Amino acid sequence: MAEIVAQVGEGGRKHRGPQWRTVLIVVAVLVLAGGAGAAARWLMAKHADKTTNTVAKTVDPRPSSVKQADSLLVSGKTEEAAAYVKQQLDKPSLSNTERYELYVEQGLIAQNAEDYQLAADAFGKAFAIKEDYDLAQKLGSTYQQLGDKQKAIDYYKKAIALNPPSNPMRESNNNIFQQMIDQLQAELKQ
Secondary structure: OOOOEEEEEOOEEEEEOHHHHHHHHHHHHHHHHHHHHHHHHHHHHHOOEOOOOEOOOOOOOOOHHHHHHHHHHHOOOHHHHHHHHHHHHOOOOOOHHHHHHHHHHHHHHHHHOOOHHHHHHHHHHHHHHOOOHHHHHHHHHHHHHHOOHHHHHHHHHHHHHHOOOOOOOHHHHHHHHHHHHHHHHHHHHO
16 A cells, blocks of 8 residues: 655645545545445334334245355355355255355355455356345455456446435435545556
8 A cells, every 4th residue: 555645734734645635535435335234224223123021033035045155154164154154055946036145155265365356257247147235345345455447437327326215324425425436547647
């Protein structure tokens, strides 16, 4: 990463360097992406049955193969999870829904292992099945990690277009994506 130069003067500390802004924006995108799951869990807990003081049980709609892979991943068995997902994807009888979910899981496993090329391939296959806001966001950040700025820009633009109007963070997320796009376009011109 490029060195960040700091100057202390009358105006206080100033940071220069294109990487500083990029780092802050990437961190913001990752926080937003991670926060989406936490927000969903918070909302489910918020809608708990307050009269009996119990949390309403929700049914996990994901296919059992995806739940199994996720269980392996959560328990720290990353290699087993990756092998299991690959084995499941080799089955010709999978529905598009299950194949989509398995590709997303494969991408998450690869991302956790910092295998960004495999993550991009898996997320891309899932995106080919169903274009989705979260996947566009994941593809943008994954291609950015790979250094493919143009593809990152393309997927951040798709994320903006696919960001649902019902998303309470829509405007904020779109602003962050636009800042990422602007920064990456500026870097491409250099």
